[in-house]
Amino acid sequence: MTGTALLFLVLGLGLIGWIAGRARAATFVRSAKNGPRGTVNSLPYYHGWFVAICAIAPALVFMFIWQSISPSLVTNMVLSAPAAADLPQEGFARAAILSEARAIAQGFQTAAFQDESEKLVPLYASALSYYKWIGVAATLLLLFAGGAYAFTRIKPDFRARSKVERVVMFGLLVASLIAILTTLGIFASLIFESWRFFSMVSPFEFLFGTEWNPKSVVTPGAENGYGAIPLFWGTIFIGAVIAMIVAIPLGLMSAIFLTQYASATVRKWMKPILEILAGVPTVVYGYFAALTVAPAVRDFAVLLGVSNAASDNALAAGIVMGVMIIPLVSSMSDDSIAAVPNAMRDGSLAMGATKSETIKQVLLPAALPGVVGGVLLAVSRAIGETMIVVMAAGYTANLTANPFATITTVTVQIVALLTGDQDFGSPHTLAAFALGLALFVTTFFLNYVALRVVKKYREAYE
Amino acid sequence: MSNAIMNPTPTDWNGQIMQKRIARRYAAERRFKAMGFLAVALSTLFLAFLLFTMLGQGLRGFQRTEIAVDFDFPALTSGTTAASISGPNADAALNSMDVPGIVELAISQQYGEISEGLLTAGAAGNVRQMLIDDTALVTGKQQLWLPVDSRLDVAFKRAGEPAAEQTVSTLAQKDALRTGFNWTFLTGADATDPSAVGIWAAFKGSLMTMAITLMLAFPVGVLAALYLEEYATKNKLTDMIEVSINNLAAVPSIIFGLLGLAVFLTLFGMPRSSALVGGLTLALMTMPVIVIAGRNAVKSVPPSIREAALGIGASPVQVVFHHVLPLALPGILTGTIIGMARALGETAPLLMIGMRAFIPAAPQGFTDATTALPVQIYLWSDEVNQGFVEKTSAAIIVLLIFLLGMNALAIYLRNRFETRW
Secondary structure, eight states, X not given: OOHHHHHHHHXXXXXXXXXXXXXXXXXXXXXXXXXXXXXXXXXXHHHHHHHHHHHHHHHHHHHHHHHHHHHHHHHHHHHHSGGGGGSOOSHHHHHHHHHHHHHHHHTSOSSOSSHHHHHHHHHHHHHHHHHHHHHHHHHHHHHXXXXXXXHHHOOTTOOHHHHHHHHHHHHHHHHHHHHHHHHHHHHHHHHHHHHHHHTTSOHHHHHHOOOBOXXXXXXXXXXXXXXXXXXXXXXXXXXXXXXXXXXXXXXXXXXXXXXIISOHHHHHHHHHHHHHXXXXXXXXXXXXXXXXXXXXXXXXXXHHTOTTOOTTOHHHHHHHHHHHHHHHHHHHHHHHHHTSOHHHHHHHHHTTOOHHHXXXXXXXXXXHHHHHHHXXXXXXXXXXXXXXXXXXXXXXXXXXXXTTSOOOOHHHHHHHHHSSOOOTTSHHHHHHHHHHHHHHHHHHHHHHHHHHHHHHHHHHTO | OHHHHHSXXXXXXXXXXXXXXXXXXXXXXXXXXXXXXXXXXHHHHHHHHHHHHHHHHHHHHTEXXXXXXXXXXXXXXXXXXXXXXXXXXXXXXXXXXXXXHHHHHHHHHHHGGGGTTOBOTTHHHHHHHHHHHOGXXXXXXXXXXXXXXXXXXXXXXXXXXXXXXXXXXXXXXXXXXXXEEOHHHHXXXXXXXXXXXXXXXXXXXXXXXXXXHHHHHHHHHHHHHHIIIIIOOSSHHHHHHHHHHHHHHHSOHHHHHHHIIIIIIIISOOOTTBHHHHHHHHHHHHHHHHHHHHHHHHHTSOHHHHHHHHHTTOOHHHIIIXXXXXHHHHHHHHHHHHHHHHHHTOOHHHHHTTTTSOOOSOOOSTTSBOOOHHHHHHHHHTOOSTHHXXXXXXXXXXXXXXXXXXXXXXXXXXXXXXXXX
């Protein structure tokens, strides 16, 4: 019996429990003598839910726990068998043989590459089925015990509703906690893997080194080519400089035009069209940048007399990224301009200022904090953006301010480091986590500041 | 200034200086407005340019070039009958017939020395499928149209390599080439030959990934939104939840990929490049979007509804699940669809969890190795072969159609069910 089948069995039995509990409670209601419902505390279906929850919940929790502990139980059982005694003691070879034997026993793999694992297959098969049946039996036992207990509790004056509602509230709380759990998971995995990385490569080299040419075998104390300064520079240059040169004027001016000048019809049509720019997948932008924009930029550079223009230049990636960001800048500016009190605008217009003078000298200064917050959010979006730079910017680390040169970014290198067939513990893989940590901390900080700025500014006019 | 106050002389509005000044200010006004218009126009033009480029290249991807090949089946198969390749033993009979050999023989008989490399790698499979669909073909002489090799395909549609160009012009003189609809593209999987590739495998992988994402992110997101809006008391824990959700909504997607790699693959040992892990990773990414949209929808339900329900004796849980949730559902659904559309176009986290392998068949289960449509686009865009350019654009068209459809559905739902209180 596979895990999925057992899951469906448990859920099916839970449904039967629901029906049974509801039916039993319904007989109380029907046989009640005083009043329409008598002294029955809860509606019948609450009794049904009570039975179903009592039956399913412990069984599911047990299944989950069993899923995580049974593999080690199986391994222990196999290792305690006499045939396992002549396995190599050395950790890596031993683990390889064991995992291969397990894969064959589970049917994921058909033939063994190592002779030792061939011998372990029957052992594994028997251990797996032994613990699987223990798991199934215990799950069903728990399910029936829980269901039976709940069923005997059903009485006319039993407060099934408050019990069920307590479970519902618990479920709601757990659902909310998943967000915290995810954040903690991100933090923990990034910090843990980065710590492993920094035990191989010195953090000093990583943060201040200017040479990025990661070696797969590191020697402690020497330069290993893990200097991330060129990556940080590339990320800032593409995401915070080139992209913003495109996105800020276009986004801000679009917002001003659509809110201040355009007629209602134009606004109604143009706003969704701008939003489409935000909805296009980044892989499409990346393809467009690599296929169409980058060659055009290179031709333009040649026209300007720049001879060493690369086909995977930073400018193409930055421009396309800027276009992607336009809707974000535009909608944030839109919001903050709309939040400026009308009295300020009307006052300026009444003094005889033209519309553009009002916008430039009254609305924009008043809306500036909101616009700045929006730009910070946009920068955080841009430096975390992956596909555009992976497809259009290059893989070579270059510490240069020449927009026609190849420049690589943090996200490109994360992808590059993780796409080889590397062992998880290799410095390449771990370096990707260290870069991820740097990226996470930066974007977290930018988002935090941006939200604070926007919030503070909103309060100022409320 | 003080002088002006003591001797108030009225400003000469019609004087030359003032008129000039006003003209200048109005010119500045017009320039500013034109700049705003230009910004909107540039953004729109960029979008139009992008879409036209994709359409221009991608539409060719749905077409394929076919070549006429004459098959004298009785001679080629030494008299196989229609009955022998139907029924339960059809597979074995077709295998023993050696379809690839027959195809090779037929084409070399017809086209002589240029026959080398005319057909795409999957052509023998096409013939086999034709024979299964219509077993009567095997009894006579037939002219079948088979897809050509990708080099010739490119050369026939637009400029290709000189050698291929020459072959194509020779064939075109014989009227042996035609353009047909590329069904393989909609039903096939990844292949090394661009004329044999299809998006079905990647698309199915995307659908399965989305199914997992929806099943996890939707309930969790809705429940979390209800908790935060309706029940949470203002305390440290609630603050932490709110900060987490706002932060998660802005975390770069690649970070979720790293989380998936470290936790789901390495720690839990889940199957690499499977729809299950992809769905889990994207669910964590989509959940905050649903929570934020859900909170706004729940917030917009007026308090009078809650008070009325409480007034007739409903419990707080009943108030929310019987009254608030149904009223907020359209808004929640709109947010969910938008979040799902974002997840459908997401590539980077899926690359991190290994969904970039060469997958030549559609996945059968949630734990099978699979790829997703955006990842397939990325993989094809990396290919050197010219034939992949149009396939990549064609796959992009399919992806964009789906995203557009989802967004249109979201807008429709919002307009249809939105209640103004």
